[in-house]
Amino acid sequence: xxxxxxxxxxxxxxxxxxxxxxxxxxxxxxxxxxxxxxxxxxxxxxxxxxxxxxxxxxxxxxxxxxxxxxxxxxxxxxxxxxxxxxxxxxxxxxxxx
Numbered sequence: 337x338x339x340x341x342x343x344x345x346x347x348x349x350x351x352x353x354x355x356x357x358x359x360x361x362x363x364x365x366x367x368x369x370x371x372x373x374x375x376x377x378x379x380x381x382x383x384x385x386x387x388x389x390x391x392x393x394x395x396x397x398x399x400x401x402x403x404x405x406x407x408x409x410x411x412x413x414x415x416x417x418x419x420x421x422x423x424x425x426x427x428x429x430x431x432x433x
Contacts, residue, residue: 337395339379340402342417345389350411365409372405393420 352358369392372378376395383390394417396402406415421429 337397338399339420339422340394340396340417341420342392342394342406342415343389344391344413344415346387347411347414361412365413368408377405 352361369378369381372394373381378392378394380393381390382392394402396405399419402417406413406417
């Protein structure tokens, strides 16, 4: 299954100004991430200590499914997702050259 490196950053201009709404959004986001880690869709996850963003390694059988999942949190979070190869895939291709 294809893997993707997803770098993400918080779009602070779109976050709720109300602290209660902000807390609710953070809690729902954390539960969303935790569920995807538990299901194996997210293989690794990290957040910068300052809370400004982070990264994830995710698997997706279809790029449109990945897109749909990420768009659940747009415009609060901006994403940069790129497909990545394993070292075995790189070796296979370089051996064909």
